[in-house]
Amino acid sequence: MAVKQLDALGIKCPQPVLKIAAMLPDMKAGEILEVVADCPTFEKDVRNWCQRLKKTPLWFRDEGGGKVRCQIQF
Amino acid sequence: MNGSFDIISEEDVLHAGNEISRLTREKGFSILDRIQIRTAFSELARNMVVHAGGGKVQYTLLDDWGLQLVFEDHGPGIPDIGKAMSTGFSTTKSMGLGLPGSKKLADDFHVVSKPGEGTKITFFRKIRNDQVNNKNEGINNGQRHDFSRGERNG
Amino acid sequence: MSDKTNEKNKLETLEKRVQELEKENAGLKATLEQEAQEHEKVSMDLAIGLSEAFVVLQKISQGDFSVRASEDVENELLARLGVVINRTNDALSAAKAQTQNMIKELATPVIRVWDEVLVLPLIGTLDSQRAQHVMETLLERITKDGARIVILDITGVPYVDSLVAANIAQTMEAVKLVGAEGMLTGIRAQVAQTLVKMGVKITGVETKSNLAEGLKEAFRRLGVKAIQEKQPGD
């Protein structure tokens, strides 16, 4: 199963989360979405979103310069 | 929901059977479901009284699932299950339809018997009233999706 | 001297003014931050609420009507969205149930052709679930209408498997048990082959080649005379 990619660089929270939400209809249960963003509250928002929607945040990685990359299992 | 009945006498068969009827009615089983469960109960509980001098029935009743009855006795056991399950075979009274007949009324039926130790029969009947039939079983496996209850994907 | 005093006074006033401005500025900053936080919270709530709505709609689109959207959320817009989704869901599932019932009823059209005579013409392939439904419907009608004779016409059934053949045999036996006479008409070659090859016995049931013959026999048994003006041939 290919990991789907989502680029949320340059947009401010909570827009990245809205973009993730917009991916919902295309994601099957168990599929993985990789998101990269540079908004300061990104990690907190994603974790919050995952908890509410019962999705699994797999990992978060600080890539420097405010960039954060993560994978979410749907 | 679950519970159990001790079955020693014919009267116990009747009383426990009535209780099962009441429970299945409350759970919304269809008339056909209820009558078939009641009939199978009567057959299997009678078998315990007649062949093993009594035993115990445990029931488990779940929404969107069905009813499971476990009949357990410490009687002489069934020497040849294959023979006992075939229509027309009977050691004592009844048409010899108790066991094979109940199996035909079940969605799942399982007999374990050890000569000298006892017999355990598991009878399962799925609920199939209209309310459940209208649900799309393939997708949700009869479980309700509700965010407040917490559904887990993956 | 007075100049100096003047200067000093001016300076003090200015400093005061700066302090005031700084205070004001800090207040504004706090308000802004608070507003940003509130904005952030509302946006996040919206994001999550919409995501949930998405999930529910996706399930509904897959035919799963057992899902519910949350209606008791803080955000009024989301709450209304939840209500509307649930209403739509209820309407859809009711419509689906109705359609299913209609299909079921259309699949088992029990017709009262005469006082105490019921005909059930079956059309299309039978699976054992439908056969079971046929049995239940027919028996219920017999006891309700007090029917005497029941004709099960299977001209429209091109093929049966052994399970369905057994179901038909069972239906005819059950008809007898509740107290009516069963008749089976329109057995096709293939169906007859299955019945015999699979050893399905249909005991004590009259079989007639077609529905017309079945009706004639039913009328004969009831002592009803059908008048035919012109008799072709015989």
Place this chain on the structure above:
Amino acid sequence: MAELSFLTFRGNIIVALHGEMTDSSVRNFQSHLLEEIERIHARGLIIDISALEFVDSYMARVFVETAKMAQLMDTRTVLVGMKPEIAITLIQMGLSFEGVFSAVNLDRGLEILEKERARKRGRR
């Protein structure tokens, strides 16, 4: 079981079963019924089971047996008012009711007995 009451109508015995029956009450029912047939020389027997909640294989066997015994005493038996769901259950279990008449209601049951009697007279 509740007490049995037999009704006699034009030489036929009518008995209605209701409530629940233990195996021994079913056996009692059989012997009482046969004694009554002998006592009044009943010509027909109607067993109304419309109020029974269920019929299991034991009860079914007793009905079929009773009908056969009554037949030996020259009495025809009609089983009346079997619920559709009970009929389906018994048939699905694989029971056979050969030699027993069935009727949807009491009226039809009596009608069957009349017909049988007429047939017998015709044969003589």
